[in-house]
Amino acid sequence: MVSSKDVAKAAGVSQPTVSRVLNDPTKVNQETLDKVEKAMKELNYRPNLIARSLKQQKTKSIALISGPLHNSFFVDTTTTIVNYAKEHGYHTFVYFEDQGDNLSVYDEVLKQQVDGIILSSIFIDDPIYKELEAAGVPFVMFNRKHQDGGNYVEIDNHRAGELATNHLLKLGHTKIAWIGGPTYTSTFHGRLGGYQAAMKATNNEVVPEWIKQVDTTEESVIQAVDELLLLNNKPTAIFATTDSMALDCQNYLMQMGYRIPDNFSICGMDNINITAHEAIQLSTITHDSKKPMGLYAIEHLITMIEAEETPPAMQLTLEPKLIIRETTGPKR
Amino acid sequence: MVSSKDVAKAAGVSQPTVSRVLNDPTKVNQETLDKVEKAMKELNYRPNLIARSLKQQKTKSIALISGPLHNSFFVDTTTTIVNYAKEHGYHTFVYFEDQGDNLSVYDEVLKQQVDGIILSSIFIDDPIYKELEAAGVPFVMFNRKHQDGGNYVEIDNHRAGELATNHLLKLGHTKIAWIGGPTYTSTFHGRLGGYQAAMKATNNEVVPEWIKQVDTTEESVIQAVDELLLLNNKPTAIFATTDSMALDCQNYLMQMGYRIPDNFSICGMDNINITAHEAIQLSTITHDSKKPMGLYAIEHLITMIEAEETPPAMQLTLEPKLIIRETTGPKR
DNA sequence: CGTTTTATTGTAAACGGTTAATTTCTGAAA
DNA sequence: TTTCAGAAATTAACCGTTTACAATAAAACG
Numbered sequence: 001m002v003s004s005k006d007v008a009k010a011a012g013v014s015q016p017t018v019s020r021v022l023n024d025p026t027k028v029n030q031e032t033l034d035k036v037e038k039a040m041k042e043l044n045y046r047p048n049l050i051a052r053s054l055k056q057q058k059t060k061s062i063a064l065i066s067g068p069l070h071n072s073f074f075v076d077t078t079t080t081i082v083n084y085a086k087e088h089g090y091h092t093f094v095y096f097e098d099q100g101d102n103l104s105v106y107d108e109v110l111k112q113q114v115d116g117i118i119l120s121s122i123f124i125d126d127p128i129y130k131e132l133e134a135a136g137v138p139f140v141m142f143n144r145k146h147q148d149g150g151n152y153v154e155i156d157n158h159r160a161g162e163l164a165t166n167h168l169l170k171l172g173h174t175k176i177a178w179i180g181g182p183t184y185t186s187t188f189h190g191r192l193g194g195y196q197a198a199m200k201a202t203n204n205e206v207v208p209e210w211i212k213q214v215d216t217t218e219e220s221v222i223q224a225v226d227e228l229l230l231l232n233n234k235p236t237a238i239f240a241t242t243d244s245m246a247l248d249c250q251n252y253l254m255q256m257g258y259r260i261p262d263n264f265s266i267c268g269m270d271n272i273n274i275t276a277h278e279a280i281q282l283s284t285i286t287h288d289s290k291k292p293m294g295l296y297a298i299e300h301l302i303t304m305i306e307a308e309e310t311p312p313a314m315q316l317t318l319e320p321k322l323i324i325r326e327t328t329g330p331k332r
Numbered sequence: 333m334v335s336s337k338d339v340a341k342a343a344g345v346s347q348p349t350v351s352r353v354l355n356d357p358t359k360v361n362q363e364t365l366d367k368v369e370k371a372m373k374e375l376n377y378r379p380n381l382i383a384r385s386l387k388q389q390k391t392k393s394i395a396l397i398s399g400p401l402h403n404s405f406f407v408d409t410t411t412t413i414v415n416y417a418k419e420h421g422y423h424t425f426v427y428f429e430d431q432g433d434n435l436s437v438y439d440e441v442l443k444q445q446v447d448g449i450i451l452s453s454i455f456i457d458d459p460i461y462k463e464l465e466a467a468g469v470p471f472v473m474f475n476r477k478h479q480d481g482g483n484y485v486e487i488d489n490h491r492a493g494e495l496a497t498n499h500l501l502k503l504g505h506t507k508i509a510w511i512g513g514p515t516y517t518s519t520f521h522g523r524l525g526g527y528q529a530a531m532k533a534t535n536n537e538v539v540p541e542w543i544k545q546v547d548t549t550e551e552s553v554i555q556a557v558d559e560l561l562l563l564n565n566k567p568t569a570i571f572a573t574t575d576s577m578a579l580d581c582q583n584y585l586m587q588m589g590y591r592i593p594d595n596f597s598i599c600g601m602d603n604i605n606i607t608a609h610e611a612i613q614l615s616t617i618t619h620d621s622k623k624p625m626g627l628y629a630i631e632h633l634i635t636m637i638e639a640e641e642t643p644p645a646m647q648l649t650l651e652p653k654l655i656i657r658e659t660t661g662p663k664r
Numbered sequence: 665c666g667t668t669t670t671a672t673t674g675t676a677a678a679c680g681g682t683t684a685a686t687t688t689c690t691g692a693a694a
Numbered sequence: 695t696t697t698c699a700g701a702a703a704t705t706a707a708c709c710g711t712t713t714a715c716a717a718t719a720a721a722a723c724g
Contacts, residue, residue, distance in 0.1 A: 001389075003710055014674050019712060029672060044466070049443045050391060051710035053382045054679050057333075061425075069407045070605070079401050082426055086437075091444060093393075094414055094426040105418075111381045112423060134376070247609065254610035273402070277579065278586035279611045335680055346704050351682060361702060383680035386709050 002043045011039035022047060053113065061091040062301065063109040065119040067143070068096050071216070071244040072272035074120065077142065077294030081118055084298045090115070097121035103128065110135050116301045122146050123184045138304035140314065142297040145186045151304070153296040153316040157187050160285045160320035161194020164239045164267045167283070167322055169202055172331035173237035173265060177210040177228050179221060179249065180241035188213075191241045191269065210235050214245070221248040229256075236264065236331050243268035243275050243284055250282065250327060261329035271323060281326035287318035334375045343371035354379055385445065393423040394633065395441040397451040399475070400428050403548070403576040404604035406452065409474065409626030413450060416630045422447070429453035435460065442467050448633045454478050455516045470636035472646065474629040477518045483636070485628040485648040489519050492617045492652035493526020496571045496599045499615070499654055501534055504663035505569035505597060509542040511556050511581065512573035520545075523573045523601065542567050546577070553580040561588075568596065568663050575600035575607050575616055582614065582659060593661035603655060613658035619650035 004018040011018070013032055020028050021036045028036075039045070053059040064081050067074045082092045093114065095105050102121065106128055109117060117139040122128065129146045132139050141152040168176050178195045180188040192211070199206045209231055214220035221240070228235060240246035246268025253264055260266055268275060271286035287293070300314040336350040343350070345364055352360050353368045360368075371377075385391040396413050399406045414424045425446065427437050434453065438460050441449060449471040454460065461478045464471050472483040500508050510527045512520040524543070531538045541563055546552035553572075560567060572578035578600025585596055592598055600607060603618035619625070632646040 046443050048710050050385045050445050054386050055712045069411050075401045091425050093423050111378050113382050251609045277583045380680050387682045
């Protein structure tokens with residue numbers, strides 16, 4: 001690999017002069033500048049960012065620790081974050097959440113000396129929060145948040161749960177199932193709380209068998225639906241707390257010969273792209289902000305990284321909004 | 333940030349001893365090893381991988397330059413690649429293809445000293461190929477390939493084009509539209525060639541107006557469909573050369589009140605997940621290999637990175653396979 | 665014309681590790 | 695007792711940059 005030393009030799013100057021050409025060309029004589037730039041071109045010189053990072057104590061790289069892309073919600077956020085970062089001169093390391101072994105990811109990321117971290121995969125009382133704070137690296141959470149606060153952008157999950165549930169109640173459903181991920185995450189915790197609150201507020205019984213905690217994979221959703229189908233007091237509507245899972249429900253129920261919404265109403269959440277497809281038409285919950293959630297996160301992260309002094313924490317809870325499409329209908 | 337020097341001081345040893353504890357603990361006395369490890373723990377020491385990378389001249393990081401995730405094909409490949417890389421100790425920088433400004437991405441990536449590159453976004457005669465070769469960094473292409481060969485995994489696009497077209501011909505369609513991306517990429521070049529070959533082989537006219545080259549965005553697909561709808565000899569079937577575009581066609585035509593496949597047959601390509609959804613049921617093309625395409629790519633890349641001497645080039649062309657679902661039907 | 669600025673370049677040190685070469689120490693063999 | 699091998703630790707050099715500081719020469723000043 002050709003280094004600035006090689007360029008210096010070729011141009012007949014000292015190596016720091018080459019460095020100056022790169023960083024502050026006004027500080028160098030026009031004549032030498034030409035010489036050096038010519039040598040750079042001839043040798044096809046590319047500055048070594050690793051060396052620069054070491055010296056400058058910043059890497060111009062960030063880490064995105066994201067939920068799995070098979071949930072399209074994370075497709076949008078990943079795209080937004082990676083592209084915005086790139087436009088602002090940052091490179092993005094991407095990692096996908098791992099059942100279990102998450103700690104090693106954080107550890108690796110910190111060793112990599114990233115300038116900041118964006119994460120969606122934190123638990124309400126995740127000990128990683130304190131570790132990250134101790135490491136002193138800026139980080140912002142999106143989608144999920146932590147009990148200790150910090151910087152985050154989320155949707156009002158409780159309110160969202162109420163919204164979806166009330167929508168189904170208003171259609172005449174009273175036997176409403178809830179399918180979601182682990183409630184030690186703020187998202188599902190809130191969405192479950194909202195569901196329960198809405199049921200109670202209307203004096204509807206919440207039967208424990210209607211509440212299905214799954215690991216959000218298709219198989220686990222299918223199993224949950226199977227179990228619901230075997231119940232005596234079978235629900236007539238399902239609040240599937242992510243669109244990804246709602247699609248799995250819809251698909252499986254249709255495969256089993258049921259008609260949506262005639263036999264079952266399904267309401268999802270996230271308003272991922274495909275839900276608007278004419279053949280899908282999934283009722284869902286979105287938020288009423290112009291900016292996508294990932295954008296808030298990355299904008300704020302880069303502000304934090306580049307600000308002289310720590311800016312005030314971003315604690316953003318977006319207002320949820322119901323989108324009624326064709327997968328929810330009156331109880332028959 | 334606490335460095336190995338701090339650990340050394342705390343443990344009362346020299347700094348290289350700390351390094352040896354990290355890299356080859358057998359070379360260090362049990363007693364000192366304990367001392368050092370204790371100090372590491374107490375100070376919460378994390379080795380600086382940037383410094384290590386500089387010295388070792390390898391970063392244990394790779395770059396993935398991918399097509400946009402809104403095409404779900406790249407969702408699967410990205411997931412596969414990032415996860416496999418991580419399991420093998422590599423960190424993945426992700427970039428999404430950019431209309432136009434691709435060169436700067438490659439430049440940035442090379443400056444970052446990545447150990448290898450995986451890319452899907454290369455043109456048949458892309459000059460970047462020679463640049464990458466000159467830079468001496470291992471790289472493998474997936475999905476698309478380059479005229480000069482190199483390391484790649486692709487699907488037989490010509491064959492795939494024939495397969496899809498023949499399927500539609502057999503259903504009685506003779507007026508078949510082709511919608512695809514720019515033909516200076518090997519994928520669309522091949523898929524168009526196969527379509528034309530199949531038409532000619534059956535003595536069917538290929539009307540130039542039926543061939544729509546778009547930029548693969550939803551808007552451009554909609555515009556193409558609009559134009560097709562205005563033709564006198566309107567096609568009765570569409571070969572949309574990625575599932576992403578096929579879904580856009582299906583959605584738009586349904587919105588316009590057409591019925592699929594009664595009014596139009598649609599065949600996609602890639603077999604992305606959602607196409608199997610009961611409400612979508614898109615006919616499509618896949619390949620008959622057990623491994624996903626991205627896996628071939630990343631496996632080979634890591635082999636290239638870690639092999640003593642350059643392994644033989646991987647030039648893999650997977651056999652396409654037709655999946656018939658419900659969006660293609662007999663001509664009415 | 666001597667002295668002070670200013671512009672430009674070079675020298676040296678540093679970032680945090682790895683690793684080759686060297687030193688120190690121990691204990692066994694002669 | 696002397697010698698020497700081997701183990702374990704230290705010292706020094708290096709990776710490719712940036713940057714503080716010193717040196718030099720040219721320009722500006724009174």
